[in-house]
Amino acid sequence: MKLPSPRGPLGASLTDLLVHPPQGTEAVDDEVLTRWRSAAAASPDPLTDDDLQLTLWTLYALHYRGFEGVDDAWEWDPDVLRLRRMLEEPFEAALREQVPVPAPAAPEREAVASALFAMTAPGPGPSVARFVSRSADATQAEEFLVHRSLYTLMEADPHTWAVPRLSGVPKAALVEVQADEYGGGRPERMHSALFARTMRGAGLVDEYGYYVDRLPAVTVAALNLMSLFGLHRRWRGAIAGHLAAFEMTSSLPNRLYGDGFRRLGHDAGTTEYFDEHVEADAVHEQIAGRDLAGGLAEQEPELVGDILFGAAACLYLDDLVGQHLLDAWSTGTSSLRSA
Amino acid sequence: MNERPPQPVTIEACPNGPLLVRGDVQLVDGQGDPIERRRRTIALCRCGSSAIAPFCDGSHKAIGFVTSP
Numbered sequence: 001m002k003l004p005s006p007r008g009p010l011g012a013s014l015t016d017l018l019v020h021p022p023q024g025t026e027a028v029d030d031e032v033l034t035r036w037r038s039a040a041a042a043s044p045d046p047l048t049d050d051d052l053q054l055t056l057w058t059l060y061a062l063h064y065r066g067f068e069g070v071d072d073a074w075e076w077d078p079d080v081l082r083l084r085r086m087l088e089e090p091f092e093a094a095l096r097e098q099v100p101v102p103a104p105a106a107p108e109r110e111a112v113a114s115a116l117f118a119m120t121a122p123g124p125g126p127s128v129a130r131f132v133s134r135s136a137d138a139t140q141a142e143e144f145l146v147h148r149s150l151y152t153l154m155e156a157d158p159h160t161w162a163v164p165r166l167s168g169v170p171k172a173a174l175v176e177v178q179a180d181e182y183g184g185g186r187p188e189r190m191h192s193a194l195f196a197r198t199m200r201g202a203g204l205v206d207e208y209g210y211y212v213d214r215l216p217a218v219t220v221a222a223l224n225l226m227s228l229f230g231l232h233r234r235w236r237g238a239i240a241g242h243l244a245a246f247e248m249t250s251s252l253p254n255r256l257y258g259d260g261f262r263r264l265g266h267d268a269g270t271t272e273y274f275d276e277h278v279e280a281d282a283v284h285e286q287i288a289g290r291d292l293a294g295g296l297a298e299q300e301p302e303l304v305g306d307i308l309f310g311a312a313a314c315l316y317l318d319d320l321v322g323q324h325l326l327d328a329w330s331t332g333t334s335s336l337r338s339a
Numbered sequence: 340m341n342e343r344p345p346q347p348v349t350i351e352a353c354p355n356g357p358l359l360v361r362g363d364v365q366l367v368d369g370q371g372d373p374i375e376r377r378r379r380t381i382a383l384c385r386c387g388s389s390a391i392a393p394f395c396d397g398s399h400k401a402i403g404f405v406t407s408p
Contacts, residue, residue: 113354122401250397251396251397252400255390279382279396282382282395286382287359
């Protein structure tokens with residue numbers, strides 16, 4: 001993957017840094033650090049700030065598969081980690097401020113699962129799934145795939161960071177879900193591989209990160225949320241809650257997405273990703289809600305608030321992305337940034 | 340040839356939801372013909388509304404299906 005085009009001073013400084021090998025500790029001037037800190041702190045809305053979210057995505061990408069021409073050693077460079085922290089702080093503060101705080105639940109398996117199912121219950125309002133099912137044209141359907149591709153071409157990876165942070169029931173539950181996400185030992189059945197096939201079927205490029213320059217901040221933020229929760233052990237409750245909410249809002253919408261792509265004339269290979277998720281996520285939502293989130297709550301009762309917050313944050317950002325798509329499409333404009 | 344020891348079957352009745360089935364169990368249709376099982380753990384519909392029966396598709400949530408404990 002190539003480094004993305006910077007969208008402001010934060011991204012430009014990071015690109016300047018990453019194109020050279022790391023110089024050891026304290027490679028970054030104090031002046032640069034000060035500039036970063038003030039730019040990050042000055043963001044009026046970190047969740048929709050293009051420069052902040054794309055730069056944070058770039059920093060997180062160092063922990064996944066990195067970039068062509070960027071030294072792998074940058075991943076653990078202390079200055080780069082300090083820079084990442086400067087972006088995570090306003091991101092977390094914005095989440096704390098904007099995400100509605102869920103009602104508390106008892107630290108018991110069924111109480112937590114039932115709170116999560118209540119938060120994620122299907123609503124009657126407009127949704128991207130209903131729009132794709134009934135009204136989207138071919139261009140809008142492609143845009144939908146491009147937005148999805150940032151996460152889905154690496155589907156499951158951010159939640160996998162949590163595996164070594166868990167033990168017992170919640171660990172076994174997470175591995176059970178992830179094993180299915182990763183194809184149960186069959187690479188061609190990995191959900192990311194099924195989605196790559198969907199992209200190719202729609203005439204799109206299936207290479208990870210290919211479309212990142214076209215994606216608005218809010219789509220990038222939805223993935224950054226998973227990386228934030230997944231990469232920090234202190235957020236292990238939130239990543240468990242995030243996965244539960246993600247799975248619980250998947251089966252029914254995926255049936256509609258499949259219907260939409262069939263309506264537009266796509267073949268079974270192209271819609272298989274959606275059809276697979278109708279069945280798979282009806283299993284995953286039970287395991288993630290009861291054994292992962294509920295099981296973790298019983299082991300570590302003090303994490304209940306974080307579990308529910310992780311779920312609420314997932315829903316909040318998914319709604320922001322959905323609103324962005326529907327707003328653009330209802331006015332006949334593209335939901336993507338211009339090429 | 341399958342040489343691993345048989346896996347005990349568990350069927351978990353999920354409140355307001357499907358039956359979650361783990362372990363070595365063969366699924367057959369009304370004629371006794373096998374129904375393909377595509378994952379280790381499966382969820383079987385018990386609300387009657389699934390479009391992919393006998394598997395669950397989450398429809399129980401849309402229709403407000405409630406089980407008694």
